[in-house]
Amino acid sequence: MLNWSKKMLSKYQITILFLLFSFYCNSQEKNDTSKKYLQYFNLTREIPYLHLNKTNFIVGEELWLQAYVLNQNTKKLHQDTANLYCNIYNEKGEYKQTKLLYIKDGVAANSIKIDSTFTENTYYIKASTNWMRNFIEDEAFLQKFNIIGNKNNTKKTIISDSNYDLQLLPEGGHLVESTNAVLGIILxxxxxxxxKIKSGTILDDKNNIVRKFTTNQFGLGKIKFHYKPNTIYNVKVSTFDDEEITKLVSPAKKNGITLNVENTDSTFIKLKIQTNNETLKNNIGQKYYVYIHNTVSISKSSFTLKKNTNTYNFFLPTKETPKGINTITILTEDNKPVLERLVFNYDESLFSTISIKSTTKLNDSISIQLNRNNNDVQYLSASILPEETKSYDFENNILTKFLLKPYVKGTIEKGSYYFTNINQKKLTDLDLLLLNQGWSKYNWHNIFNNTPDIKFKFEKGITIKGAINSSVKDSTNIMLFSPEENLIINTPIIKNKFSFENIYLRAFSNISFSIQQKNNFLKPKVYTTFYPKLNKQNINTTITQKHFYQNKKLDLNLDSFIGERVILDEVTLESKPKKKNTPTRLFASRTSYKNTDKSYLRRRGIISFLTSKGFRIVGSFPNQVIYNNRGVSNLRGNKGAATEVTLDDMPIVTQDQNNLNLISNMILDDFEEIIISKNDGGQIYLYSNKERKASTKNLFQETTTSLGFAKEKTYYKPNYLSTNNSIFKNYGAIFWKPNIVINKENYSFKTPHLNQKTIRLYIEGITNKGAIIYEERVLTIN
Incomplete structure (x- = not known):
């Protein structure tokens, strides 16, 4: 039975529960604080996370990654994010390079080559978007990684006057005399x-032991004691190496209120607000507001200081309180925040799991089958490392980055502990973590005064802006043509300027421009600029700890760990066999026409040729349309069935687009082969004559993109000379599997075992409903 306060009537308790619930459902109320709060978080916010295959690398390896971008408002994968910048910085925070990732449905995979330019020992990878720059709070992903075996490679050793740092944090933010105090502690x-400490005590100014305490394995604990007026307290801890540390407790306020939270009941979260008689002397009738918020919603209740009432209890129903992190803030009537506390409302729906049904050894590889445990679609990535690895050391994993980091300011050690095999002890330890984190990262001064403005736009692709170095009539179309990207688009020229916006182009793609004018194409002389511009600013990697460092050499000999590429003394160049033209979609009944055929009339126009083969071209340049006269729809009196035309494996005429004008003025000599099928609407595959391609230079201006999305690679194993030594077992990699989508019962993939008896499997991901997945397994290879 719940321990309800004797100072509170049953009717008042029910009213508090109802107000909290009803206000949560109708959070658009007119209260200025709530209105300001909702305005502050109105714009959607992105939270990126990178799952890296490991954190320690050797020159010659590749850093593999999968990006996940969360929508903070919906708590699901962000469906609108497109441009994600992955920047590399050295240990000083100096910019090195950028990979621009194309995010589709909230996910993308890519890699970064750890080549000879990585000469330093420590680097950082940062993931962020341009849109995120609109917000004061920095939600960028930042992770340190190390290059093992570089010259003068060192390991940092910390030198200070003490081996330990003892921190004391009053719950809610401060202590008040003559109240039951709760003091957070971390060593x-x-x-x-x-x-973990060996023992701990809190002593008064007469050196009397007030309370004994201990901490958990992460050095986190709390001390409950009654704070007597005009008393000074000290905390003394002993460590297991027999060092004693003493720290003064910050003096309590003479008057005010305090906040204590009990989050051990699965039905209610209890808030206990206390004050003292000194406060009540002059503050009877003082009103306070209690807000429970999580950046998406905000709920409110209130209480008023009453005569002879020093304790005010509130009970938050866990079923009606938003799941996950919530912030409890107490504000005065003039909107001054006086107390704040983070709490975690556990709910199973925040998480999802997978099971490994079987691992079967197949010669030099094993087959791994992943089974989902519900009907949600799961988006996953998997890193397979040696079982003894020392190379998977992350500041945050996907659990802490999405569930905790958007709300807390400090670091979170061993974040996966709190959300793996969850039990009451782990939830208690999580509450200790949040108690010792202090206030939320969202500053109330900013909430009231700095509502975000849109200064940085939401980027959704590459933009090319250009100018024509000649006089061109307004609304004349300029075409952009890229066979590599299957891209044919046009845009009007206005005052000799044009812009192609939000297009998908990979880095270093070949593109061509041509002006469509009257009955022909003309080669323009254009000057282009690619957007967005990369942000090459350095970042701050200053260590916030109050310690000094000295460097200690790591004795690792990696000369024979990864093999060099073989360089042949003599290379005989042989011409590559000519690639055969292979249509991607063609019926059995087809005819090929080659420029080597005697009947191939090289000077004949392509439109005339296609007309002679049973196709009808309707309209005039540049709006011509092609049909198959012999298609079945022609029997019904129509113009003919729609025809598909492909140029060098790039569709130029389909049901959705018509760019027949690209070939309208060409002749047969421009093509080395033409393949025609008359089934259905007909398919025409045109393959350019490479020897005559120079003749089209007067039609197109060609260039290479200076900016574009990074091309995704297929995982390859570094050339490890041995997979049995301790260096490989500590720092090597076995396999990386991105882009896992489980939308059926199971998903299987193969991974090499590299002669390992056991391997360690790390799987991270998220479901379509926003449930987080994190699995770490050791698999024995039979």
Missing amino acids: KNKQNEGV
Whole structure:
């Protein structure tokens, strides 16, 4: 049975629950605080996360990654994100390079070659979008990775006067005399890792032991004690290496209110607000507002200080409180925040799981089958490393990045612990973590005064802006042509300028421009600029710890770890066999016409030729349309069935587009082969004559894109000379599998085992409903 406060009537308790629930459902109320809050978070926010295959690399390897972008408002994969910048910086934060990823349905995969230009020991990879620059809070993904074996490779050792850093954080933000205080505690070592204490005590100014306490394995704990007026307290801890650390507790306020949270009941989250008699002397009738918010919704209740009432209890129903992280803030009537606390409302729907049904060894590889445990679509990526790996050390995983980091300011150690095999102890430890994080990262001054403006646009592709170096009539079309991207588009020229916006182009693609004028194409002289411009600003990687560092050499000999490319003393060049023209879609009944045929009339126009083969061309340049006269629809009196035309494997005439004008003025000599099928509407495949391609230079101006999306590679194994030594087992990689989509019962893939008896499998991802997936398994190879 819940321990309801004796100072509160049952009717008032019910009213509080109803107000919290009804306000949550109708969060667009007219209260200025709620209105400001909702305005501040009105614009959609992106949260990117990169799943890297590992964090320690050797020159010659590849950094493989899969990007996931979350919509903070919907808590699902962001369906509108397109441009994601993955920037590399050195240890000082100096810009090195950029990979621009094309995000489709919230996901993208790519890689970065760790080549000889990676000469330093430490680098950072950052993932962000242009749109994210509109917000004060930085949600960019940032992860450090190391290059092992570089010259003068060092490991950082921290030097300081003490081996430990003891931190004390009052719950809610401050303590008040004559109230039951809760003091958060965290002990960290030189490596900024939490350390369990051997024993702990809090002492008053007469050196009396007030309370004994301990911490969990991460050095997190809390101390409950009654704060007596005009008393000074000290916290003393002993470590397992017998070092004693003492720290003064910040003096309590003479008057005010405090906030304590109990989050151990699955039905309610209890808020206990206390004050003292000193406060009540002059503040009877003082009103406070209690807000529960999570950037998407905000709920409100209130209380008023009453005579002889020092404790005010609130109970939040977990079923009606938003799942995941919530922030509890208490504000005065003039909107001054005085207390704040983060809480996590656990719900199974936040997570999803997969199971591994079987692993079968097949010669030099094994087959892994992943089974989903519900009907949600799962988007996953998998890193397979040696079982003894020391190369999977991330500041955040997908769980902490999406569930915790958008709300907390500090670091989260071993984040996967809290959400793997969840039980009451882990939820208690998570609450300790949030208690010691202090206030949320969202500053109330910004919420009230700095509603985000759209200064940086939402990028959805590449934009090419250009100018024509000649006088061209307005509304004349300029065409952009890229066989590599299956791209044919046009746009009007206005005052000798044009713009192609939000198009998909990969880096270093070949593109051509031509002006469509009267009955022909003309080669323009254009000057182009590609957008967006890359942000090459450096970043701040300053270590915030109050410690000093010295460098210690790592003794690793990697000279014979990854083999060099073989360079032959003598190479005999042989001409490559000519690639056969192979239509992608063609029926059995087809005819081929080659420029080597005696009957091939090289000077004949292509339109005349196609007409002689039973096709009808209707209209005049540039609006000609082609039909198959002999198609079945012609028997019904129509013009003929629609015909598909493909030029060098790029569709130029389909049901959705008509660019027949690209070939209207060409002759047969412009093609080395023409393949025709008369089935249905007919298919025409045209293959350019490479020897005559120079003749089209007077029609097109060609260039190479200076900016574009990175091309995705297929995973390849580095040339490891040995997979049995300790260097490989600690720092090597076995396999990387991105782009896993489980939309049926299961998904299978093969991975090499590289003669390992056991392998470690890391799987991260998210479902179409926003449930997070994180699995770490050790598989024994039978």
